Amino acid sequence: MTILSEHFEDAMPDLNAIARQLRFDIISLSHAARAAHIGSCLSCADILAAAYNGGLNISPETAASPSRDRLVFSKGHCAAALFCALAQRGFFSREKLFAAFNKNGGLQEHPNLGAMHGVENASGSLGHGLSLGLGMALASRIEGVPFRVCVIMGDGECNEGSVWEAAMLAGAQKTANLCAVVDANRWQATGRSNEITALEPLADKWRAFGWQAVELDGHDPDTLKAALQEVGTGTRPLAIVARTIKGKGISFMEDDNNWHYRIPNEAEMNLVREELGLS
Amino acid sequence: MRNAFAAELLTLAEENERVVLLSGDMGNNLFNAFKKRFPDRFINCGAAEANMTGIAAGMALAGLLPITYSIASFNPGRCAEQVRIDICLQNLPVIVVGVGAGFSYASLGPTHHSLEDIAWMRSLPNMTVICPGDAVETRCALRAALHHGGPAYLRLGKKNEPIVHATPPEFVLGKGISLSEGQDACLLSVGTLLPLAVEAAQILSSQGIATEVVSLHTVKPLDTALLQRIFATKKVVAVLEEHVPSGGAWSAVAEWLSMQHPTTAKARLVRCGAKDVFYTQGGNAAWAQQLSGLTVSDVCSTIASAAT
Numbered sequence: 031m032t033i034l035s036e037h038f039e040d041a042m043p044d045l046n047a048i049a050r051q052l053r054f055d056i057i058s059l060s061h062a063a064r065a066a067h068i069g070s071c072l073s074c075a076d077i078l079a080a081a082y083n084g085g086l087n088i089s090p091e092t093a094a095s096p097s098r099d100r101l102v103f104s105k106g107h108c109a110a111a112l113f114c115a116l117a118q119r120g121f122f123s124r125e126k127l128f129a130a131f132n133k134n135g136g137l138q139e140h141p142n143l144g145a146m147h148g149v150e151n152a153s154g155s156l157g158h159g160l161s162l163g164l165g166m167a168l169a170s171r172i173e174g175v176p177f178r179v180c181v182i183m184g185d186g187e188c189n190e191g192s193v194w195e196a197a198m199l200a201g202a203q204k205t206a207n208l209c210a211v212v213d214a215n216r217w218q219a220t221g222r223s224n225e226i227t228a229l230e231p232l233a234d235k236w237r238a239f240g241w242q243a244v245e246l247d248g249h250d251p252d253t254l255k256a257a258l259q260e261v262g263t264g265t266r267p268l269a270i271v272a273r274t275i276k277g278k279g280i281s282f283m284e285d286d287n288n289w290h291y292r293i294p295n296e297a298e299m300n301l302v303r304e305e306l307g308l309s
Numbered sequence: 310m311r312n313a314f315a316a317e318l319l320t321l322a323e324e325n326e327r328v329v330l331l332s333g334d335m336g337n338n339l340f341n342a343f344k345k346r347f348p349d350r351f352i353n354c355g356a357a358e359a360n361m362t363g364i365a366a367g368m369a370l371a372g373l374l375p376i377t378y379s380i381a382s383f384n385p386g387r388c389a390e391q392v393r394i395d396i397c398l399q400n401l402p403v404i405v406v407g408v409g410a411g412f413s414y415a416s417l418g419p420t421h422h423s424l425e426d427i428a429w430m431r432s433l434p435n436m437t438v439i440c441p442g443d444a445v446e447t448r449c450a451l452r453a454a455l456h457h458g459g460p461a462y463l464r465l466g467k468k469n470e471p472i473v474h475a476t477p478p479e480f481v482l483g484k485g486i487s488l489s490e491g492q493d494a495c496l497l498s499v500g501t502l503l504p505l506a507v508e509a510a511q512i513l514s515s516q517g518i519a520t521e522v523v524s525l526h527t528v529k530p531l532d533t534a535l536l537q538r539i540f541a542t543k544k545v546v547a548v549l550e551e552h553v554p555s556g557g558a559w560s561a562v563a564e565w566l567s568m569q570h571p572t573t574a575k576a577r578l579v580r581c582g583a584k585d586v587f588y589t590q591g592g593n594a595a596w597a598q599q600l601s602g603l604t605v606s607d608v609c610s611t612i613a614s615a616a617t
Contacts, residue, residue: 102367158363158394165370167367173372195355196363
């Protein structure tokens with residue numbers, strides 16, 4: 031851990047407050063830029079808040095350090111959430127983000143490598159991130175530069191066969207510095223994840239491939255942070271099945287899959303401000 | 310070619326500790342020396358090319374120089390999207406090696422024929438496509454691809470192909486190697502057809518059709534200076550390739566030619582290559598080449614009739 035993350039641990043940041051602000055930024059950004067995927071962004075807000083605020087060794091100051099931890103964002107359709115989390119963590123200003131994400135501002139709705147300071151990889155086609163993360167974890171071992179890799183992915187994303195190719199190899203290679211956080215919000219674009227494919231029991235699937243697996247409340251950032259801090263202490267890669275709710279935090283969005291593609295109007299934005307107590 | 314690849318890889322790994330080899334359950338004994346010398350820098354990713362490609366990209370993002378190795382029909386094919394996004398979009402220094410390209414594994418059937426891979430790889434921005442003509446060029450090509458520092462597809466045959474170059478030629482990515490002179494015709498040979506091209510050119514020249522042979526080892530980027538020269542001076546330019554018509558080297562040359570306005574081209578462009586079919590009957594590489602007009606006599610008659 032760097033001095034910076036120790037500082038954060040000492041300061042005991044209010045992760046719930048950070049996540050609440052993150053939710054507000056995500057929705058505001060989506061509203062302003064007419065960008066979709068709010069529901070999926072909100073389900074991973076607490077995971078991102080935990081990862082970027084003490085869960086992982088990531089900071090703007092160490093963004094070029096070979097020994098920094100890597101957050102591989104695999105569910106690329108939720109780029110708005112990633113960008114907001116990076117802005118909140120100080121990688122760039124909120125104003126710069128809004129300017130870039132608005133129409134014709136240069137930023138797209140899926141992240142590219144180097145699109146914004148702190149973005150580690152391109153994503154947008156599902157099922158790529160775990161392989162990338164595994165490659166980074168293996169590179170850490172080969173080069174003898176210790177760092178940890180956290181891949182944030184969706185449960186719908188687990189439809190992709192490449193996810194399980196990576197899971198099998200990571201199990202065989204015992205890449206203990208690798209962690210997969212599945213944002214298990216039980217929805218994918220067109221229906222319930224567990225009905226479209228036989229996804230459950232999800233944690234058991236990871237265990238069967240040689241991983242450690244834990245299931246926890248994906249909206250409890252302190253528990254998520256503690257789980258991330260454990261990555262690398264065992265002998266096997268760690269899967270965190272984060273049980274989440276799509277659209278979490280906004281009553282009329284929660285568990286309503288219409289918010290996979292819907293964008294809030296002005297009246298709905300007022301309700302969002304009211305519910306989050308932010309403006 | 311694959312033995313030359315393995316030998317050169319070992320040398321390069323000695324020179325650069327960032328070189329890593331990933332194999333898709335291939336090269337059982339081929340890489341024994343590499344595995345023994347660098348056990349930590351060899352990962353057998355199993356029969357899972359998509360994951361192997363993503364891993365290579367992740368390693369490159371972390372500063373390594375990975376090389377992925379599998380059969381040509383699988384390595385760029387099975388993982389086309391990973392090559393496109395993970396490697397090419399992120400413009401990473403990963404070498405994708407396809408072994409057994411073209412008709413090299415003809416007897417294994419159409420699943421193992423690799424007659425579309427140039428088209429797949431050539432269509433990707435940032436990708437360099439390299440098809441060495443013999444084992445000597447293979448060594449040069451691997452070295453050049455590694456120093457190139459960006460995405461590269463290295464298209465190899467199998468083993469025991471005839472050696473054409475007695476000594477290592479000057480090998481520059483994007484520059485064809487001219488092996489002989491001749492004012493009438495030019496054979497642009499792609500990959501393992503180089504020995505056939507050399508033999509055909511000798512016969513044509515003895516018949517009064519002076520024929521230049523070029524190893525067009527880099528299909529992307531094309532050697533446009535060379536194309537300018539040969540199309541302005543010859544009567545016939547032929548592309549020889551074990552690839553379907555769509556999107557291969559002939560297609561690349563034809564695309565370039567169609568963009569020349571005003572044109573200085575004097576030469577007629579012809580093609581000797583695989584047909585637009587799946588080759589489903591039994592047979593070896595020689596048989597498949599025969600079906601495709603890729604024999605010395607067929608090439609000679611194609612050039613002779615086009616030159617007159």
